Amino acid sequence: MTIDAAPTVRVNDFAIKLAxxxxxxxxxxxSLLMQAIFRMGIPVSGKNLFPSNIQxxxxxxxxxxxxxxxxxRALEYDLMVAMNAQTYAEDxxxxxxxxxxxxxxxxxxxxxxVREDVKFLGVPLARLCLDNFTRPRERILMKNIAYAxxxxxxxxxxxxxxxxxxxxxxxxxxxxxxSNQKALSLGYDFALETFDCPLPFRVEAMAAxxxxxxxxxxxxxxxxxxxxxxxxxxxxxxxxxxxxxxxTKLCATxxxxxxxxEHDGDAPTVKNNYIILQAxxxxxxxxxxxxxxxxxxxxxxxTSGPGISLMNELLGLAYYTEIPAVIVDVQRTGxxxxxxxxxxxxxxxxxxxxxxxxxxxxxxxxxNPAECFEFAVAAFDLAExxxxxVFVLLDLDIGMNDWVVPKLTxxxxxxxxxxxxxxxxxxxxxxxxxxxxxxxAEHVAARTxxxxxxxxxxxxxxxxxxxFGRYTENPAEYQEIVDRLKLKHASAAAHVxxxxxxxxxxxxxxxxxxxxxxxxxxxxxxxxxxxxxxADFLRVRGFPFVTDVRAFVESHEHCFVVEQNRDGQLRSxxxxxxxxxxxxxxxILAYGGFPLSAAQVVDGVVAHLDLANRxx
Amino acid sequence: xxxxxxxLIPLAPLAKNELGLTIRDYEGxxxxxxxxxxxxxxxxxxxxxxxxxxxxxxTIAKLSGIGCSSKTPTYFVRGAHGFNSAHGRMATIATGxxxxxxxxxxxxxxxxxxxxxIGIGHLAHAIRRNVKMVYVIENNGVxxxxxxxxxxxxxxxxxxxxxEANVVAPIDPIMLGLAMGATFLARSFSGDKxxxxxxxxxxxxxxGLALIDxxxxxxxxxxxxxxxKSYRFMREHEVKEVVTDYVPVREEIEVSLAGRGxxxxxxxxxxxxxxxxxxxxYDPTNRLKVEEYIREHQRHGEIVTGLLYLDESAHSMHExxxxxxxxxxxxxxxxxxxxxxxxxxxxxxxx
Numbered sequence: 001m002t003i004d005a006a007p008t009v010r011v012n013d014f015a016i017k018l019a020x021x022x023x024x025x026x027x028x029x030x031s032l033l034m035q036a037i038f039r040m041g042i043p044v045s046g047k048n049l050f051p052s053n054i055q056x057x058x059x060x061x062x063x064x065x066x067x068x069x070x071x072x073r074a075l076e077y078d079l080m081v082a083m084n085a086q087t088y089a090e091d092x093x094x095x096x097x098x099x100x101x102x103x104x105x106x107x108x109x110x111x112x113x114v115r116e117d118v119k120f121l122g123v124p125l126a127r128l129c130l131d132n133f134t135r136p137r138e139r140i141l142m143k144n145i146a147y148a149x150x151x152x153x154x155x156x157x158x159x160x161x162x163x164x165x166x167x168x169x170x171x172x173x174x175x176x177x178x179s180n181q182k183a184l185s186l187g188y189d190f191a192l193e194t195f196d197c198p199l200p201f202r203v204e205a206m207a208a209x210x211x212x213x214x215x216x217x218x219x220x221x222x223x224x225x226x227x228x229x230x231x232x233x234x235x236x237x238x239x240x241x242x243x244x245x246x247x248t249k250l251c252a253t254x255x256x257x258x259x260x261x262e263h264d265g266d267a268p269t270v271k272n273n274y275i276i277l278q279a280x281x282x283x284x285x286x287x288x289x290x291x292x293x294x295x296x297x298x299x300x301x302x303t304s305g306p307g308i309s310l311m312n313e314l315l316g317l318a319y320y321t322e323i324p325a326v327i328v329d330v331q332r333t334g335x336x337x338x339x340x341x342x343x344x345x346x347x348x349x350x351x352x353x354x355x356x357x358x359x360x361x362x363x364x365x366x367x368n369p370a371e372c373f374e375f376a377v378a379a380f381d382l383a384e385x386x387x388x389x390v391f392v393l394l395d396l397d398i399g400m401n402d403w404v405v406p407k408l409t410x411x412x413x414x415x416x417x418x419x420x421x422x423x424x425x426x427x428x429x430x431x432x433x434x435x436x437x438x439x440x441a442e443h444v445a446a447r448t449x450x451x452x453x454x455x456x457x458x459x460x461x462x463x464x465x466x467x468f469g470r471y472t473e474n475p476a477e478y479q480e481i482v483d484r485l486k487l488k489h490a491s492a493a494a495h496v497x498x499x500x501x502x503x504x505x506x507x508x509x510x511x512x513x514x515x516x517x518x519x520x521x522x523x524x525x526x527x528x529x530x531x532x533x534x535a536d537f538l539r540v541r542g543f544p545f546v547t548d549v550r551a552f553v554e555s556h557e558h559c560f561v562v563e564q565n566r567d568g569q570l571r572s573x574x575x576x577x578x579x580x581x582x583x584x585x586x587x588i589l590a591y592g593g594f595p596l597s598a599a600q601v602v603d604g605v606v607a608h609l610d611l612a613n614r615x616x
Numbered sequence: 617x618x619x620x621x622x623x624l625i626p627l628a629p630l631a632k633n634e635l636g637l638t639i640r641d642y643e644g645x646x647x648x649x650x651x652x653x654x655x656x657x658x659x660x661x662x663x664x665x666x667x668x669x670x671x672x673x674x675t676i677a678k679l680s681g682i683g684c685s686s687k688t689p690t691y692f693v694r695g696a697h698g699f700n701s702a703h704g705r706m707a708t709i710a711t712g713x714x715x716x717x718x719x720x721x722x723x724x725x726x727x728x729x730x731x732x733x734i735g736i737g738h739l740a741h742a743i744r745r746n747v748k749m750v751y752v753i754e755n756n757g758v759x760x761x762x763x764x765x766x767x768x769x770x771x772x773x774x775x776x777x778x779x780e781a782n783v784v785a786p787i788d789p790i791m792l793g794l795a796m797g798a799t800f801l802a803r804s805f806s807g808d809k810x811x812x813x814x815x816x817x818x819x820x821x822x823x824g825l826a827l828i829d830x831x832x833x834x835x836x837x838x839x840x841x842x843x844x845k846s847y848r849f850m851r852e853h854e855v856k857e858v859v860t861d862y863v864p865v866r867e868e869i870e871v872s873l874a875g876r877g878x879x880x881x882x883x884x885x886x887x888x889x890x891x892x893x894x895x896x897x898y899d900p901t902n903r904l905k906v907e908e909y910i911r912e913h914q915r916h917g918e919i920v921t922g923l924l925y926l927d928e929s930a931h932s933m934h935e936x937x938x939x940x941x942x943x944x945x946x947x948x949x950x951x952x953x954x955x956x957x958x959x960x961x962x963x964x965x966x967x
Contacts, residue, residue, distance in 0.1 A: 039967070212966035226959070228952035230944040231716050233708075254954045256938075272938040273947045275715045280741040284708040287701075287738070291712020294699065296945040299712065317702050407963045410956040416949055449945070450713065451720050454674040454695030461700040 012042050012067035014201035015074035016151070018081040019091040020144075023055025026083065029144035030061040031402065032169075033151055036162045037065055038213045038404055041206035045071035046402050047595055052238065052340045058087045065203060071404070072520035073595040078201050079154070081147060083125075088113050100199060102150060104143070121195055123150050128186045133179065142183035149187025156198035158205065159188060212407045216398035217302075219369035220328055221246035222408065223376025224300055225254060228416055229326070231299035232276045233288030235307060238340045239396040240330035243302035248276055282307035286314045286325065293324040294460065296421065296449040298380050300326035305334045305347045308354060315389050316355025317462045319485070322436075322447070324383035324419070327351075328376070328392045330399040333593045342593025343396035345515055346565035351391040352543060352573055358482055360489045362390045363543040364496055367518035368398060370405035371541075375497060377414075384419035386444060386492050395564070397516045397595040420446040424453045433458070435469035436481060443488035489544055496542025499549060509535035509605065510556030512549070512585070514570050517562050517596045524601035533605065535560075540570065543577070550578035553585055558609065562588045562601055634670035642667040644691040649684060654806030654832030654847075655754050659691045661809045662723070662752075665816040666693055669864065677713060677720045681706040681735060684761055684834075685727035685754035704735025707742035707751070711933070714747050717943040718934050721820060722749035728769040729759050732787045736768075739789075743796040746824040748932045750816065753789050753827070754806070756834035757845035764837035775842035788914075789829045790924060794907050800826035801906075801925040805850050806833065808921070815923050817862040823884030824932045831919065855913055858898065858922025861890040881928055891923065900926050 020026035027048070034046040044065050051057040064074045080095045082088055082103045088110075092101055097117040103109060105122025114120065125143045133139045145166075152162050163181060170177030191197055220243050224232070234244045255273040262269035279285040285301045292299030303311070308329055318325050331347045333339035351363055362382055366372040375392055383390040420440065427433055427448065435458045439445040445467075448456030458469045466477035500518075504525070513521040518539055525535050538552045553559045553574065561571040568587035575582035588604030590596045630638035642663045647656050666676060673695030680686035682703035689698050697720075701709045710724045731739045731753050742751070757770040766776050768787045775781045793801045800822045804812045812830065819826030831850055833839045839846045844853075864887045879891045879900070891900055899905045906925045913920045940947060 212963055214966045222959075222962075226953050228949045230947065230952065231712060233712060254958065255952070270938050271940050273940060273944065273952060275937045275939050275944060277711065277715065277745070277937075279708070280737050283705065284711070284738055284741065287705045287708025288712030288715065290701075291709040291714070292716040292944075293712075294709070295713045295716035297716035299716065313702055314705060314708075407966075408959060410953075410959045412956045414953075448697075449717075450677045450697035451675060451717055452697075457674060457695050457697050459690060459698035459700060462702055463700065 008200060010201040011204050012065055012206065014078040015062060015064040015076065016079040016081065017077040017091070017094065018061045018063075019084045019087050020059050020061070021084050021086070022051055022053055022057050022059035024144070025141040026059070026061070026144045029148040030063070032145075032162065032165060033148055033157070034063050034402065035165055035213060036152070036157050037063070037203055038211070039161055039165070040158055040203055041208050042203055043067060043069045043071050043404055045073075045404070047073050047397065048401055049594060050341050058084050067206065070519070070523040070526075070598070072523055073597045075597045075599050079151075079199070081151065083143075083147060092118070102147065102154070121150075121154070121191075123147065123187060123190055123194075125187070128190065129183065132182065132186060138179055142179060145180050145183035146187035149184040149189075150191040151187075152184070153188045153191035153197045154195065154199050156202040156204065210407050211404050213402050213404055214369045215242070215400055215402050216366065216369040216372040216394050217242035217330065217400060218246045219372040219408065220302070220376045220392065220394065220399070221250055223373040224326075224380075225250045226373075226410060227298060227377040227380040229298040229300050229380060230274050231288065231292030231297045232274070232301065233279045233285040233292075233299070234276070234301050235279050235282045235285050235303065237282075237304045237307050239332050239400045240302040240304045240307070240328065242400065243328055243330065244276065251276065282310040283314065286311040286318075286327070289325045289327075290314060290318050290323050293318070293383070294450065298326075298384070299324075300328065300380070302328040302330065304330050304332045304340075305350070306337065308347055308350055312355045315361070316357060316359050318389045319355065319359045319361065320357075320462055321460045322387040322445070323460075324387055325389040326376075326379045326383050326392065327389055328394065331393060331395040333591075339593045341396070343516070343595055344564050344591055344593060345393070345395055345517075346569065346591065347393065348514075348563075348565070348569040348573060351393060354389075358486075360486065360544075362386065362388060362489070362492050362496060363393055364390065365393050365515045365541050366398065367515050367539060367541075368405050369403050370408065372398065373408050375541075378497060381417040382492065382495055385417045385495065386442075386488060387419055387447060388488070393515065395516050420444055422446050422448045422452070422456055424456075427453050427455045430455070434467065436465070436467045436484075439484060439488075442491040443484050493542075493544040493546050496544070498546060499541055500537070500539040501548065501552070502537040504529060504534040504536060507534040507536040508557045509533060510538065510552055510559040511535050511562060511601070511605070512538045512540065512552065512559065512570070512574070513562040514540045517564060520596040520598045521562050521601055523598035524605070527598055527602050528605060531606075533609070535605070543573065545574065545578055549574060550580050553578070553580045558612070559585045560588050560605060560608070561585045562596070562604070564590050564596060566591045633667055635672060637667065637670075637673075639663065639667045641673065641695070642693050644689070644694045647688070647691045649687065650836045652835040653684070654756060654830075654834070655685055655688050656691070657806040657809065658752065658754055658812070658830050658832060659688050661812040661816060663692045664809070665813050665820065668813070669817060669820060671721055671820070675720050677722050678725065679706050679710045679713070679722065680725040681727070681730035683727040683730050683759070685725055685832075686730060688725050688754070704730050704733070704738060706730065707735060707738040707747075710749050711742055711745065711747050714749060714933065715937075715939070716945045718748065718939060718941070719943050722747075724749055724751045726751065726753050728753060728755045728757060728767040732768040732789060736787070736792075740792065740796050743793055743798045743825050743827065745933045746799055746930055746936070748823060748934065749825055750819040751825055751827045753829045754832045755789070755829050755845065756832050756838055757843065758834050758838040760834050760837055769845075771844040773842075774844050775840075777837055777840060781842070789827060790910060791907065793827050794903055794925065798827055798925065799824040799927040799930045800923075802827070802923045803829045803831070803919070803921045805831050805854055805921055807847060807850065808856070811856065811859070811921060814860050814862040817864070818860060818883065818889045818923060821862070821864075821883040821885050821887045821889075822926075823928065824930055850919065853918050855918045855920045856922060857895045857920060858891060858900065858924055860923040863888040863890065881926055883928055889923070889926070900924060
């Protein structure tokens with residue numbers, strides 16, 4: 001089969017989708033492709049759309065390449081790599097007209113699957129691997145690297161670079177490295193000989209950048225490491241588990257030291273400047289965090305929605321007794337178990353008001369792994385400054401997918417904000433210490449840590465207490481505390497990361513968004529501008545909100561709130577907390593579990609404006 | 617309210633401990649529990665224990681959950697740092713606190729509702745982790761603050777003040793501890809300070825979680841005929857066979873070790889624990905024997921008290937996790953943060 005010469009060549013601007021069966025080793029082949037494109041200096045994204053299962057169910061991986069940096073999820077695919085016969089029909093149907101399907105031609109494709117407007121590239125992957133490998137496991141696994149080899153040829157990816165990547169990956173396993181290199185060649189050579197490579201859409205190397213390829217969970221763990229977190233309590237849950245896996249790995253590298261002159265048998269005695277406790281449940285995990293925070297250690301947990309549900313009780317205790325805690329919530333699709341491997345932003349209200357009674361928490365919303373790192377550090381400062389739980393709300397897309405972001409840097413002059421903590425010297429100079437008295441202008445009262453002089457001893461209680469920390473059932477004394485807590489929360493607005501605002505001349509539309517919607521909304525704003533619909537952009541990065549948020553809503557004739565949940569939770573939170581009428585904002589929602597695309601935003605805006613015009 | 621200050625009545629000069637502190641320095645606010653409550657006796661025993669051990673009050677962290685028992689940390693060692701947490705969750709907070717600062721002496725006060733129902737999972741896992749703390753269950757078989765519902769430790773046949781007799785099996789914290797790999801298990805009776813104080817002292821010295829189940833009659837809701845957690849029942853059915861003496865590390869050890877089956881165990885900190893009048897065939901370091909012995913007596917309706925099981929060789933949470941000796945909360949930020957050069961190096965992994 002030959003490929004017709006395509007009329008137009010598209011360089012560094014296309015999307016491909018790979019359809020696989022999970023648990024068959026495709027993930028490493030797919031990320032190899034993405035990493036190779038990244039190393040060529042080209043903006044790229046990889047979205048893993050995977051099932052909540054270990055082996056045997058359909059899974060997809062989408063790679064979008066875009067020289068301008070539009071790397072939100074694409075909904076149109078130029079190439080489908082159809083490796084899962086179970087989903088052939090839907091996968092082949094998803095290819096753009098004029099696009100390509102790469103399939104395993106070891107077996108014939110059913111006639112009814114063939115589309116006239118799509119070109120089929122048959123690569124006999126199973127046959128190639130059967131002929132060239134002897135071990136049964138390799139015959140299966142190596143099909144993945146073989147199709148990657150074909151794609152390298154078809155897209156014009158630098159083959160030497162891919163070989164170098166394989167050599168790095170399997171540096172310690174020569175046999176595996178050789179098998180992988182061989183499989184890569186099988187696919188690569190076959191494609192070069194059989195097809196007119198590269199395809200009309202292809203990659204070309206761009207100028208080298210300082211960017212890195214990293215997922216949000218890893219970046220968050222790095223942030224916790226750099227913030228000086230020492231106590232972690234956690235319970236395994238998708239999609240947050242990798243936060244603690246990475247924190248564990250990082251601590252083993254950076255927080256472990258040998259004790260001079262001491263030995264455990266033959267090995268030197270090690271000292272860990274951290275403790276990571278895998279708890280019996282999320283209740284225990286947050287309990288451990290409170291114990292650590294009470295004791296003056298930077299403490300955190302990572303979880304997802306179901307874990308937050310369980311933690312509610314002790315989150316209220318932390319709020320009311322004023323104990324610092326950092327909670328990383330990598331949001332997944334709810335309610336209940338929901339879709340654990342799919343993304344959503346549906347814990348916003350849950351986290352904002354977690355626990356019974358009047359509670360209100362500080363939330364921060366990173367949009368990408370670079371912000372995960374930066375905001376994780378900020379979260380520990382905020383938690384100790386305001387003596388309260390702080391939530392870092394990621395989502396599965398940010399947490400588990402690899403993103404191209406500027407490399408992370410650290411300022412060695414950074415001094416952590418440990419908040420108002422009294423030392424024994426401070427106490428010696430005081431007549432008396434009362435836990436909740438003498439709050440500062442931000443309504444934060446000084447605390448002491450357990451172990452400090454008895455003058456600073458007090459009794460923390462989740463029951464009603466007065467400004468002296470004493471038990472009370474007196475209405476005025478009780479209200480004094482909860483009123484101060486409300487003011488304290490409000491004063492955090494000036495400390496949470498400020499919103500990102502981008503303005504366009506003549507804009508009458510305003511689009512507010514949050515977290516991982518960032519790239520799709522920015523792309524949508526460019527697409528809307530092409531349609532003469534200039535829109536301003538505001539991305540919320542922290543709660544409580546600064547006054548700018550309300551002003552932004554009020555200054556736009558049409559204001560949209562784009563988020564990934566069914567009920568428009570961010571929109572509600574803005575209305576409740578800023579007092580702006582909820583009707584002054586229109587929701588654009590995507591909550592099916594996949595990352596947002598610009599097209600969904602553009603369609604939402606246009607549909608609403610059409611409707612509004614018709615009403616006019 | 618627990619914050620009512622106890623009147624200071626001048627008495628003859630009170631004895632001072634090594635720190636020059638009197639027993640009054642180890643007291644707390646006046647109890648608001650019912651008159652005659654077993655819990656108040658336990659509070660008194662704890663007060664004495666810390667005074668006698670000369671533990672500096674500010675080095676004690678006292679934690680509790682919710683319930684009558686959990687109110688009691690207010691009533692002892694006012695100079696200690698206190699945390700009255702949420703129902704059943706004390707063990708989790710104590711775990712985190714101990715993790716962050718291993719230099720303090722942690723004592724958790726809980727009840728049978730707190731520890732054997734809502735918090736049983738946390739208790740089981742704190743035992744598994746061997747968190748270095750004293751864990752006291754003030755066990756009265758009922759929920760007092762909610763007015764007398766039976767708890768999970770109520771024996772079959774126990775009759776609440778109102779309603780039907782209990783027909784479901786009780787949970788025995790000692791048996792739970794044996795199954796979970798506990799390293800220190802004791803049972804005592806709130807009315808027996810003489811037995812309880814040495815047990816508490818040994819518990820403070822123990823390198824791990826020391827679980828003490830103290831039968832503590834509820835005078836209001838569970839001290840009647842038909843209750844197996846009443847003063848009368850305990851006086852009639854207690855088998856006080858495993859008696860212990862505790863000798864702190866600083867005292868010269870010359871205690872006479874008379875009696876049948878006497879056995880000494882050196883604690884982690886160098887102090888010595890002596891089991892005396894240990895019955896024939898009883899080995900407090902043999903998990904199976906201990907279980908068999910307790911069960912045998914239970915069959916006859918008898919409650920064995922004393923320090924029942926001890927394993928001083930096991931590693932505590934801190935040894936398992938290799939945390940620094942002076943506490944994680946004291947490690948300076950400059951040590952914790954790897955700095956810009958390390959990050960720059962690490963970035964090559966993400967290229």
